[in-house]
Structures are given as structure tokens and as C-alpha cells.
Amino acid sequence: MGLEILRRTDWSGIEAVIVDLDGTMVDTAGDFHASVNAMLLALAHLHPHLGPVAPMSTQEIVSFVGKGSENLIRRVLDARFAPLHANGLFAEAYALYDREYVRINGQFSALYPNVCEGLAALKATGLRLACVTNKPWNFTEPLLAKTGLAPFFELVYGGDAFALRKPDPFPLLKVAEAFRLDPAAVLAIGDSENDAQAARAAGMGVLLVPYGYNHGNPVQGVDADGIVPDIARAAALVTAQRAQRVPR
Numbered sequence: 001m002g003l004e005i006l007r008r009t010d011w012s013g014i015e016a017v018i019v020d021l022d023g024t025m026v027d028t029a030g031d032f033h034a035s036v037n038a039m040l041l042a043l044a045h046l047h048p049h050l051g052p053v054a055p056m057s058t059q060e061i062v063s064f065v066g067k068g069s070e071n072l073i074r075r076v077l078d079a080r081f082a083p084l085h086a087n088g089l090f091a092e093a094y095a096l097y098d099r100e101y102v103r104i105n106g107q108f109s110a111l112y113p114n115v116c117e118g119l120a121a122l123k124a125t126g127l128r129l130a131c132v133t134n135k136p137w138n139f140t141e142p143l144l145a146k147t148g149l150a151p152f153f154e155l156v157y158g159g160d161a162f163a164l165r166k167p168d169p170f171p172l173l174k175v176a177e178a179f180r181l182d183p184a185a186v187l188a189i190g191d192s193e194n195d196a197q198a199a200r201a202a203g204m205g206v207l208l209v210p211y212g213y214n215h216g217n218p219v220q221g222v223d224a225d226g227i228v229p230d231i232a233r234a235a236a237l238v239t240a241q242r243a244q245r246v247p248r
Helices: 029-046 058-062 069-080 083-104 115-124 137-147 170-179 193-202 231-245
Strands: 016-019 128-132 155-157 186-190 205-208
Touching: 016 170, 016 231, 029 058, 029 069, 029 083, 058 069, 069 083, 083 137, 115 128, 115 231, 128 170, 137 155, 155 170, 170 186, 170 193, 186 193, 186 231, 193 205
Parallel strands: 016 128, 016 186, 128 155, 186 205
Antiparallel strands: none
16 A cells, blocks of 8 residues: 555544545646647747747646646746746637647546546445536536546536635535535545645545645645545545444
8 A cells, every 4th residue: 555644533424525636536747738838839839039938847837737727827937938928928828728728638647546446435335526626617527527537426616616716615615515514524635735725724624645746745744634545545444434334
């Protein structure tokens, strides 16, 4: 078994689980890499006076991922252009990125190990499942369908579902409201400080996986209830206690 650190062991009151998408269920680094560099290439073609634009590495792009597409594009532009040009190019760059990501979405992505097994185990014990991601809906819905994850989730909120997104707790609280559950009865599973901060602020439990993005920083430094090697292990922790209290 991979990395596991548990600071909380009582999961007996959990009735629902919220799962993040990028870096938690699906490794989408390849999609981000291809889409961002296609956008930069298009910008260089449209604005030759700006000079050549060097492509970005996967590692650099992934360190910008997690706070929504707008933040990603601003960080990319800031890294490649002078401030005056970066600000002026944002609207055009965002539209180009949206076009490229829709075209590329899922082509360079892969499920992390034991994702489907973990989700199936959670669902089999009667837990309600939601996916909350900062990824825009027009990227999220096709990816969930393409990866076969969509049927697991009763509720999906993309990053543009509300005015606020993670690390704000609002989207997570909207799940609890929709499920008519106390936030304390909900567990969030993610890969970053965004997920942990949102869950903490919402009054929910939170487990993190160690293989995701977390803005390029080690997940061990994030305030969470634990780190588990994969979603299947998170499911095992929760469902074992649930099986003891739920009559068969």
C-alpha cells in the first residue's frame, strides 16, 4: 500500500462523499499541457509582433492548475508575456484555450488506479456521491462521460456552477443542502489544499490522495484528516464502519 496518514479514524457518521476531478479521479495533465500550448501557439501566430512564445512544460502548467480556468490562463500569460500584454491578451487567450480544450478534452487523460473500484464500493453501501470541481462544466461533463465516471454521481457541480468556487466552501455546502444532510455527514476527497480548505470551512471531513497536483506542492503539508493512497482505500475506511451500523 502507498502513502497513508490517518488523523481521523471515525467515519461512522458519513452519509455522502464529494469527490474532486482533476488530480483526484483523472490525470488530466496531458490535456492541460496540449491545450495551453496550442493556445500559446495560436496567440503567437495572431500577434507576431510579440515575438516567439516558448511552449510550457507539463510540470509548469500543472503547478497553475486547481483554481479554475481563468486563474490558469492568467498565470500562463503572466509567465510568458510582459504585464501590459498579458492583461490585454486575456480575453482572446481564454477564448482560444476554451476552443482548444473542448477539442482536446480527454485525449491525453487517464483514470488514476482504483478510482472506479472505490466509487463503486462507496455507492454499493448506499453513500450518495457528488463531484465538485473547479473545472468549467463544458469541460467537466464530456470528461465524466468519456471516462465512464458519470453514472457514479448523483450530482455534479463545475467551477462555473456558482459565483464562488473551491477553496470557498460554498459549492460543498450546496451539495449538503441538495442532499439534505448536515455538512458533518459529508466527506470530501481531493488532491489539494483547495479541497481541504473548502471542506474544513464547510465543516466536512476531508481525505487527500498524494498523487495529484496541489499546485506543485507536497500534499503532506496540507491540513486534512488524512492521506490515503487511492480512492479505493478511502472507500474501504468509510464503508467498513458504515457496514457495522447499517442493517443488512
